Amino acid sequence: MPPGTLGRRLPPAVAALALALAVAAAGGSAPQRTAPRTAPRTAPAGQTTAVRAAAGDCTPENMTRSVPPSADQSGTKVRQIVQRGRLIAGVDQNSYRWGYRDPVSGRFEGFDIDLVHAIAKAILGDPDKVRFMAVPTAERIDAVRSGRVDLVVRTMTINCARLQDVAFSTAYFQAGQQVVVPGTSQARTVDQALHGRTVCAAEGSTAQEELRRNPRGATVRLVGNQLDCLVLMQLGRVDATMTDDALAAGQMAQDPTLRLVGDPLTAEPYGVAMNRADTDLVARVNQVLTDYRNGPWQRSYRTWLQPYLGRSAEPPAARYLP
Amino acid sequence: MTVTPAPGGAPAPARPRTRLLRALGTPPGRLRLAGLVLAGLVLAFGVTAGWQTVRRAQSADAVVERSQPLSQDAAEIYRSLADADTTAATGFLLAGGEPQSVRRRYEQDLDRASQLLARAAARTTASSDSQRWLSALNEQLPVYAGLVETARSYNRQGLPLGGAYLRFASTLMQQQDQLHPDDPYRAHGMLAAAQKLYEAQTGQLRRDYTGARAVPWAAAVLGTLALGALVRFQIGLSRRTNRVFNPGLLAASAATAAALLWLLAGHGAARDDLADSDRHGAAPLRMLDQARIQALQCRGAENLNLVARGSTTQYAERWDSVTRQLAGSDGSGGTLADSLRLAAGDTEGTARVRAATADFRSWDKLHGTAAASSDDGDYQAAVDATVGQGAATTDRAFERMDHELAAAAAHEQRDFEAAADHGRGALSGLAAGTGVLAVLATAGALLGIGRRLAEYQ
Incomplete structure (x- = not known):
């Protein structure tokens, strides 16, 4: 190779690596890293009126309102999950104490993971009937929209831009x-x-x-x-x-x-992201969260977060669409 | 004031010149002049031939003893560093289960890099740019090693901070020095510095090759002129004296012709051998170096993709783009195909590159299996298929491929050395030989003319 050949070949690879390294541990998934999408997906008529209303006149004040809870398991999506016998959850493998794969045991664990297990237990009767899929921060919305995962529980902040693309459960954590x-x-x-x-x-x-x-x-x-x-x-x-x-x-x-x-400077509510068409699943997850807020949430918080956040936090109150 | 002209001032200086002119007018005078011109031409030829040969021999020595080894050392520094980075990621993936062999390979890479850095520093001029790239690398290597050790210990505790340290170390290696962003020799990372070093050494190799292979035009022209003048003078002489041979002049012509022939043949052979050492040694070697480095980059991308634990698709994309450079889009092009082309006519070289290409295909297939597991969310299966204990891992396939490429590179290095030594051999003795012949030719010419002069007395 003539002088400089290495050089000519390397920069793209180096650049790619640079980018990759930069994104790699974004497991932490700081909110609002994905560029807001402008083209909303049209949801099937009749089924998602409430969700669409939420996306239509969204403000930071009302954005955490979600579909009213329901334990009904006869909806299309929930039936599909029950038939499959497994919940497919998009999570993080890299966010310590939230969604993290223990390299020794190979098990996923963390505050987000506890919530996934609770949802699986409610819908399928077994907290371990879950298939965890590691989803990069930037691909969370695509994973939900394409149906590759049933839901994403991954320190994901509810905001109006994202509500154009996905549906959120009620807020399950208040970060800042x-x-x-x-x-x-x-x-x-x-x-x-x-x-x-x-x-x-x-x-x-x-x-x-x-x-x-x-x-x-x-x-x-x-x-x-x-x-x-x-x-x-x-x-x-x-x-x-x-x-x-x-x-x-x-x-x-x-x-x-x-x-x-000091104190938190901003308020960022986390929610479970689901496909906007799956209103039945959103309602079912909100039902799970209703029960989860009384006891399991606090236990999970004590296990994973209290030693570090050092305050006896309570889950944010659920708010529903009219 | 009166100016008194020097009595007889004008005619006095004219007297020796007239005498000289008058002397040249006579046949013995012309003979003496011809003798001077002939002897001068032959001596000039001898001196020029010797000087130009020495210059080329020095360049050929520099190719064999300095610039080619230094250029190969620089490629090896680059390869060792890239290998260390890839191996560190392998060990990281295996965490507590890291086998000794992986750890040893990483340590050997660092040892080799620091040995070669020291050797290159000793052989490089202190004020050169190469020296500054070398000292940048010398400063960064221990920092890199420290970051990797920090990553290892965090990783063994199961903390993701280990991954952040490993990526920080890998960024220092591959992309930028975040600790010294303002130092131009360090800012772009270690591989960039190694690359610059390689370019500097390879540029020197090119210059030495050019110097060694330059045609000695001046000596060739002077030799032809000297020989032509000798022949012409003898033809004129034999016409005037009816004697066919003047032994002295004949010997002078023979010695000049022999020196000229030796000069042309010796340089021609050296040029051919050196061209051969480049075509069948150094050039295929550079291509193989590049193939090995690209294979390492693929391996690094494969490992770091697993270190990143599905939080980015960048490494998968990098795998795709570098494998295309290495083997083309269908596995039969790229650097491997170029290496095969450059090895044409060389049985061992061809066989090695073919074996490496086959190893790459099985590696690519295994990579596909591992990637499918990873896409299915089965992370452990992906790790096992990549760095696991079984025989069918991408790591084993890579090792086999690298082994073949390393053997092919060693083979080309031997080819280079044999051809280049041959080329150097063609020049050896040439400077002294043409010198002796030129002295003999000068003596012959002077003797021959002296003998003719004696006939006038």
């Missing part, structure tokens, strides 16, 4: 942007943690938007995903990280010297 600092930091407030410091955020994340809106005197360093922020923080290249508290819990679980500073 927070600032994480190393244990050595003297900062007591968000402003102290950020002013004159370098803060890390994932590119395209809500944290980036929040810092653009109000930088609080900080220099922003953008990386592919929030776990890269933890690497940079451990290597002493950034002073703080802004991410949502759900992902912050995952960071603190891996590095006990970290701590949260």
Whole structure:
């Protein structure tokens, strides 16, 4: 090969790797990373009036309203799942404490995974009748729309843009942007943690938007995903990280010297995403969540999140469409 | 003020010139001049032939002893680093189940890279650009190793932060140094620096090849002129004296002709052998280097796709694009086909590349099986089909392919060395030989003319 051949061949591969590396651990799935889609899919008439109404005049105030709960199992989608004998759930393999595949046992576990098991138990009578599919952040909506998965439980924030494409259950967790600092930091407030410091955020994340809106005197360093922020923080290249508290819990679980500073800066409700045509499944999942909010939710929270989020949280109240 | 012209000033300096002109007018004078011109031409030929031969021999030595080994070392540095990165990802996937062989391979890669870096640094001029790429690599290698160890220990605790560290290390290797984004020699990552080093060394190899294969025109022209002048002078002489031979001049002509023939034959043979060493050695070797590196990139993409645990499709796309470069879209093109073409007429080389191509096909098939498992959500089956204990893993297929390509590369390296040594051999003794012949020819010419001069006294 003449001089430079390596060079000519490499850059695309290198670029691809770069991108890939950037996206790879986006398991954390900071909300609103996917570009909003504008072309809404037309749902079959009559079946989804309520869902369509929700998408039509969506505001941050009413976006968490979902289809009223129902234990009825005679709908098309739920019947299909029962006949198949397995629930196909799109999850994350990479988000510690939320959806994570233990490399030793090979089992999926986390706060999101508990909810999937609860849904399988309600519909199929067995919490283990689940097939987990790892879905990349950017493919969550496609996976639901194409029917490759029945539902996605993957730290997915409910917002109006996404409601154009998918249906959401009622909110099952309330997350918000927070600032994480190393244990050595003297900062007591968000402003102290950020002013004159370098803060890390994932590119395209809500944290980036929040810092653009109000930088609080900080220099922003953008990386592919929030776990890269933890690497940079451990290597002493950034002073703080802004991410949502759900992902912050995952960071603190891996590095006990970290701590949260101040209160959440935003409100981001998580929901279970399903196909807009599957109103029966949305209603069934909302029924599961009604029961889940009283007991199982708190148990799951204590197991996976309480040690790190350090507050005795309660699930957000369910809100339904009229 | 009175200016007194020097008495007889004008005629005085003219006297030696007139004497010289008068001397040249006589037959012995003309003979002396001819003798000077002939001797001068033959000596000039000898000196030029010797000088040009020495220059080319030095370039040929540089090809064999310096630039080709350095260029191959640079390719090997690149390969070791890329291999370390791929192997680190393999070990990472196996986590606690990492067999010793994988760990050893990673360590050997790092050892080999640092040995070659030290060797290259010792052989490279201190002020050169190569030296700066080398020192960048020397600084980055321990940082990279540290990041990989951090990734390993987090991974063994089952923490996804290990994956983030591994990707950070791999980014340092493949794409950018996030710790030194402002240093131009480090900013684009280690493989980019290794690439620059390789380009610099390969450029030097090209220059040395060109230098070694340049035709010695000046010597050839001077030799032809000297021989022509000797022949012409003897023809004129035999007409005037009716003597057919002047032994001295005849010997001078023979020595000049022999030197000229040796010069042309020696350089011609050296040029052919060096061209051969490039065509049947260095060029196929470069193509094989590239095939090995592309195979490594495929392997890296395959592993990192599993490390990323389905959170991105980028590595799968990278696998597709690099395998197309390596083997074409139908498995029978790309760098492997180019390597086969360059190995044409070489039984061992051809057999090795064919075997490597067959290994790639079975690797590709196994990769398809693993990818299908992964798409079905059966992550463990995908990992097992990739780096598992069984015989039918993509890892084994890759190892077999790499083994064949390495053997083919070693074979081409031997071919290169044999042909290049032959080429160097063709030049050996040539400088001294043409020098001696030229001195003999000069002596012969002077003796021959001296003998003719004696006839006038």
